[in-house]
Amino acid sequence: MSNNLSHLLGRKGINKNLFEELGKAAFETGTPKQEALDKLRDEFLVGKSTVYGTVSFYDFLKPENKGKKVYICNGSACMTAGTQDNLHKKLSANYKEEEIGEMCCLGRCHENSAFHIDGKNYSGNDIDDIVTIRKEKSTTKERYNVGFKGSPILTSEYGSIKEYYKIFIDCLKQSPDELIVELKDSGLRGRGGAGFSMAFKLESCKNVASDSKFIVCNADEGDPGAYSDRYIMEQRPHELLMGMMIAGYITGADCGVIYIRGEYPESVDIITDCIEELIKEKLLGENINGGGFNFNFKVIKAQGAYICGEETALLSSIEGQRPEVRVRPPYPTQKGLFNQPTVVNNVETLANLPFIMKNGGKAFAAIGTNKSSGTKLISLDGYFNKPGIYEVDMGTPLSVVVNELGGGFGKPVKAMHIGGPLGGLVPVDKINNLTVDFDSFAKEGFLLGHASVVCIPEEYPLVKYIEHLFKFTAHESCGKCFPCRLGSVRGYEMMEKAQNENYKIDYTLMNDLLETMETGSLCALGGGLPLPIKNAMKYFENELAPYFKK
Ligand SMILES: Cc1cc2nc3c(=O)[nH]c(=O)nc-3n(C[C@H](O)[C@H](O)[C@H](O)COP(=O)(O)O)c2cc1C
Ligand code: SF4
Incomplete structure (x- = not known):
């Protein structure tokens, strides 16, 4: 059914999509009026349940939002x-x-x-x-501070547009296959969390024959604590835009869709202005620079739903469907937006392409470690003496980030939640064991993720933090699979009761719940939440003991 809907909702093309129309209809009052919804469902030939299912999902569209100022x-x-x-x-x-x-x-x-x-x-x-x-x-x-330690790939200035886009014009003189070789040499892995090979993704999309393909940039940076994608969009926007254009040329896609979270209004404005700038410079449109390549952008402002950061939910969202996670395969590179081959990549991943194409894949691979090449942006929160965005070579000791770049903690901190709500909870005594790369974090039982850091101060009760994580997941769950939909709510209830009633949590029950979520969830929302909770139960056993049965 949703397969047919994807086709149907693509009928009018990306520039007239149901999702945006719903957003416009909600603009004045915070939620669309019934007449507006009826009109849109007639126009897009979809049922009442489709439109209702969409509108009732998003924080900024649903009726509860009415009248909020x-x-x-x-x-x-x-x-x-x-x-x-x-x-x-x-x-x-x-x-x-x-x-x-x-x-x-x-x-x-x-x-x-x-x-x-x-x-x-x-x-x-x-x-x-x-x-x-x-x-x-x-x-x-x-x-906020911006700094680097090692190679400033993403944080250095790039000068004038004319000069900078020579990198892209040079790409047009090479074949997509030649550029794929550079990408393979670079070893670039996705920065959005999963660390998947960028070259593999682009090559598989390139190899699917289709008249229409999309490069979708996942700019839904929903991890609390993360603002590095926002930094790129607001301070280095052309790294991202050129990265998407290069990805388009490699795969044969002529449309780049940037899905930016509605909570980042400044990013939406800056990216929109930069696209206008490129149009004026004749770097977009038909037959760019006579190279026979066509490319245009479409900016989509999201409407407040963390799960839209998951790539298949994001595609359903753009189509105007309720953003439920899709079962894979088929992968987006085969059947993505409106059922067309689609590459979905994170902002930071795409922003690395200009450097790779300018300097060569091997130069990129020479930075960082064998399995985690290049650099990583890290977002530090307000507990650091020097909060901000820092770019470090992969493999840099975490202690350098915390003590040198971040200037240490302003107040006593017991743990850092690194990599978003689904990342690991790192006790401060583990700082010296970790380096900033995928493998070091995985080896120690944590997750680098998008490398955001939220500090948990000494006096903040971990039981309350775990309750917050369950509550967040319950709110953001797309509801498609029961381990996440029910497990997050049951977990929240247990944590809440343990704090407010004469109730102690059963260890076995909690462990069963976490195992069920971890192994039975369809995506990494339900599947990833157990990690920080298990970390907390392991490293802060004494603090949590009063809430559990002996
Ligand atoms: C619940 C959830 C939220 C996610 N949020 C984001 C996000 O905000 N930004 C992002 O790039 N990837 C996010 N991801 C990962 C994406 O599904 C996908 O792996 C990523 O966009 C691929 O790009 P990359 O290969 O460049 O990392 C999320 C995944 C899950 C399960
Ligand atoms: S784990 Fe949660 S968010 Fe992911 S598909 Fe299942 S219900 Fe949806």
């Missing part, structure tokens, strides 16, 4: 920083309670106290100017 970030970093209760109090003095909603996460993890008004994000001390912000709809400037 300000949104407080409820992501992990703002939560452990303990800034949001005070923020709520101050906002309550300016807004009615029913006008205050929640968003997760605004990517302002470096200065916390984050909130969103009228399509703009605020953080740090901005709340103290709330009266002016509300009256004048003014913007403020966030501050």
